Amino acid sequence: MDIQLIPFNFITFLLFISFVSLLAKGWRRPKHQRLPPSPWKLPLIGHLHHLVGALPHHTLRNLAKKYGPIMHLKLGEVSTIVMSSRQIAKSVLTTHDLACADRQESIGMKTLWYDYTDIAFSPYNDYWRQMRKHKDKHATAKRGNGELGGEDIVDVLLRLQQSEKLDVPITNDNIKAIIFDMFTGGTETSSTLMDWTMAELMRNPHVMAKAQAEIRQAFKGKTTIEESDVDKLKYLKLVIKESMRMHPVIPLLPRACREEFEVGGYIIPMKAKVTVNIWALGRDPEYWDEPESFKPERFENSSVDFLGNNFEYIPFGSGRRICPGMNFAMANTEYPLAQLLYHFNWKLPKGMNPNNMDMIELMGISGMRKNNLYLTATPYHPLVDG
Numbered sequence: 001m002d003i004q005l006i007p008f009n010f011i012t013f014l015l016f017i018s019f020v021s022l023l024a025k026g027w028r029r030p031k032h033q034r035l036p037p038s039p040w041k042l043p044l045i046g047h048l049h050h051l052v053g054a055l056p057h058h059t060l061r062n063l064a065k066k067y068g069p070i071m072h073l074k075l076g077e078v079s080t081i082v083m084s085s086r087q088i089a090k091s092v093l094t095t096h097d098l099a100c101a102d103r104q105e106s107i108g109m110k111t112l113w114y115d116y117t118d119i120a121f122s123p124y125n126d127y128w129r130q131m132r133k134h135k136d137k138h139a140t141a142k143r144g145n146g147e148l149g150g151e152d153i154v155d156v157l158l159r160l161q162q163s164e165k166l167d168v169p170i171t172n173d174n175i176k177a178i179i180f181d182m183f184t185g186g187t188e189t190s191s192t193l194m195d196w197t198m199a200e201l202m203r204n205p206h207v208m209a210k211a212q213a214e215i216r217q218a219f220k221g222k223t224t225i226e227e228s229d230v231d232k233l234k235y236l237k238l239v240i241k242e243s244m245r246m247h248p249v250i251p252l253l254p255r256a257c258r259e260e261f262e263v264g265g266y267i268i269p270m271k272a273k274v275t276v277n278i279w280a281l282g283r284d285p286e287y288w289d290e291p292e293s294f295k296p297e298r299f300e301n302s303s304v305d306f307l308g309n310n311f312e313y314i315p316f317g318s319g320r321r322i323c324p325g326m327n328f329a330m331a332n333t334e335y336p337l338a339q340l341l342y343h344f345n346w347k348l349p350k351g352m353n354p355n356n357m358d359m360i361e362l363m364g365i366s367g368m369r370k371n372n373l374y375l376t377a378t379p380y381h382p383l384v385d386g
């Protein structure tokens, strides 16, 4: 008798356990149901089919018009949360900045960037905090020309490596990863921005004329321009600002969630990819007058800047992981542009006019122009032509 009771009790026990776990799942469900709204999805691939064939930031803007400023997309197994309004972007990048301070993972990036021991792709941890602190210190010193200002970032890192005050030791691979950051972060971003700016200047000849007049007035008679002269060029700065509004080099902010949080009444699950559609914010008619027109004057007498406080305009991101190369990027773009506009007059190739220039972006997640920009340059001689 006793022997028969044992299996019976065991089965009852198993049933009881499954009942309790079902109940627990049931209790959790309401929270789960508070995931942000989603479009229709397919088994296995989830929402991937929505992103096929068009540029992701364009598709995501169109979906957001339908599903709202916080959306949940399942791209394969991974949850991606897309934020598309100023209010939500502000809340996510201020109140919840720490919760979404991780970067999105990919095997390619992990290999290229020495197991994420750079700054840009590192998860948010003690190593990132230490390296970022030194990078910011170096950037500030360079600006102010203070201690470290004359030093190369490589010298700084090598010296830091020998220091005994380090919280996390630095290896040679870490240094290589950070140098790689500087190369990748510092070259293609600035050249993409220059490319878009020149294209917009060609499409808007009155803006080109105004920018060239400012430069040629400021440097009247000079045969070369020094880097420090560029600060005078107020209109050129507005032109570059406007170019970054319409063509952010990183259209989708790449963050990931390191702890579950709630925003706009929805749950953002741990490990989800979190992205802010920077491109869509910059062209939202709710925040911008004639958003599809290139008008640098809109930034004149406006307090909107790219320092990460105006959430309709965050080409460099915001919060803890805001771009540390911001000033370098601006200098890297202003100076060569000033030289191109000072020393040359520019024309479109024969048969092309400003109204039929294409402004198509490269397929994928980069913010680059798809087609090469071909222009004819005629030298301008300040002493003769000016």
Ligand code: HEM
Pocket: 119, 120, 121, 132, 181, 182, 185, 186, 187, 189, 190, 193, 248, 249, 250, 253, 254, 255, 314, 315, 316, 317, 318, 319, 320, 321, 322, 323, 324, 325, 326, 328, 329, 332
């Ligand atoms: C037009 C030029 C550039 C643009 C539009 C740009 C934009 C951005 C954006 C949107 C982020 C992500 C910020 C966030 O998550 O909140 C970022 C991060 C970063 N950028 Fe830039 N960037 C530019 C140039 C540069 C340059 C010149 C450098 C270095 C010399 C650089 C180095 C970095 C690094 C290291 C990070 C990662 C910061 C971190 O994760 O803590 N960037 N950049």
